[in-house]
Ligand SMILES: [Zn+2]
């Protein structure tokens with residue numbers, strides 16, 4: 076399993092492979108170590124370890140999404156639209172439809188080829204190579220809950236120094 080996360084100590088983006096055989100996550104920038112909780116990975120029916128919760132923060136809520144750079148997907152659509160505008164201006168009707176159809180086809184093919192990855196609602200850590208069926212797709216309500224929790228924590232943190240002054 077492969078993880079990409081933001082180090083809680085120095086905020087550097089850390090990528091690490093073979094998480095299932097490690098006992099701790101280590102930041103490559105500041106060497107901070109995050110011990111992997113014993114209950115975080117549980118072996119599934121096929122013996123492969125399955126993620127039960129986030130390894131970086133205490134959250135047990137993660138969502139499944141395509142491990143696909145969103146910018147690339149948008150880029151393909153924009154390029155297809157731009158190209159079709161050019162052919163449209165040239166009155167190349169067939170070419171215009173071929174480009175639009177091709178663009179849609181590339182997106183569909185990529186969607187099915189790209190593997191799923193798990194993302195933590197709370198800290199944004201991403202896990203790929205986990206065959207987990209424990210977690211569902213993105214849920215706006217859960218996302219909103221975590222966003223509000225984070226906002227509250229930040230507000231508390233910003234109030235604290237004022238109370239001491
Ligand atoms: Zn760090």
Ligand SMILES: [Zn+2]
Nearest residue numbers: 129132195198
């Ligand atoms: Zn997390």
